[in-house]
Amino acid sequence: MFVVGLTGGIGSGKSTVADLFAAHGVPLVDTDLIAHRITAPHGVAMPQIATEFGEAFVAPDGSLDRARMRTLVFSDDSARNRLEAITHPLIRAETEREQREAQGPYVIVVVPLLVESGSWKTRVNRVLTVDCSVETQISRVMSRNNFSREQVLAIIARQATREARLAAADDVIDNDNVPLDALKAQVDAQHRVYLSLAAA
Ligand code: ADP
Numbered sequence: 230m231f232v233v234g235l236t237g238g239i240g241s242g243k244s245t246v247a248d249l250f251a252a253h254g255v256p257l258v259d260t261d262l263i264a265h266r267i268t269a270p271h272g273v274a275m276p277q278i279a280t281e282f283g284e285a286f287v288a289p290d291g292s293l294d295r296a297r298m299r300t301l302v303f304s305d306d307s308a309r310n311r312l313e314a315i316t317h318p319l320i321r322a323e324t325e326r327e328q329r330e331a332q333g334p335y336v337i338v339v340v341p342l343l344v345e346s347g348s349w350k351t352r353v354n355r356v357l358t359v360d361c362s363v364e365t366q367i368s369r370v371m372s373r374n375n376f377s378r379e380q381v382l383a384i385i386a387r388q389a390t391r392e393a394r395l396a397a398a399d400d401v402i403d404n405d406n407v408p409l410d411a412l413k414a415q416v417d418a419q420h421r422v423y424l425s426l427a428a429a
Contacts, residue, residue: 270290275292282298360398362391
């Protein structure tokens with residue numbers, strides 16, 4: 230199966246673009262959803278998390294105590310590394326399983342941190358970056374999530390730069406001050422390119 234890795238910073242429009250591809254019948258694999266599922270009640274990551282971090286990090290329903298884990302990893306890089314050593318291989322395995330089972334001309338894997346976590350790039354045929362300015366990210370996420378400017382800037386500071394994401398891209402969708410019909414036109418054109426690459 231031909232695999233397109235779709236990435237972009239927070240608020241760049243990844244979900245919006247992914248939905249436009251899905252409207253063409255392209256199957257989506259969403260790594261954020263998978264990450265959430267493996268730490269949902271009795272998710273496959275939970276036994277290892279309980280062993281590594283203790284039962285205090287498991288909520289009564291068997292899911293990850295997200296608030297507690299967020300507080301820990303925010304200030305403790307080694308804890309973050311230990312958590313990711315558990316979750317990343319499971320996310321990778323589940324992503325590969327969903328890719329194998331996907332039915333369609335090609336598959337899109339939505340990977341918000343594709344550029345940050347190096348090995349993703351080698352596991353996709355093509356990297357598609359959704360691009361917009363930092364100012365646009367800030368205003369979209371402030372209104373979507375009701376975050377302050379400082380909260381959005383703190384998230385952006387932990388992500389790859391706009392330049393790094395553009396440098397990693399094979400293809401770019403421009404989503405800065407772009408009306409939705411023009412965004413759709415770019416997706417339609419890119420879909421035709423992927424159809425022919427996938428068929429080749
Ligand atoms: P991401 O998945 O990259 O975080 P989203 O697709 O959720 O980004 O987009 C962030 C917000 O901006 C959403 O509320 C979305 O509806 C809005 N948005 C994205 N692109 C556009 C656009 N071209 N025109 C208008 N609103 C947009």
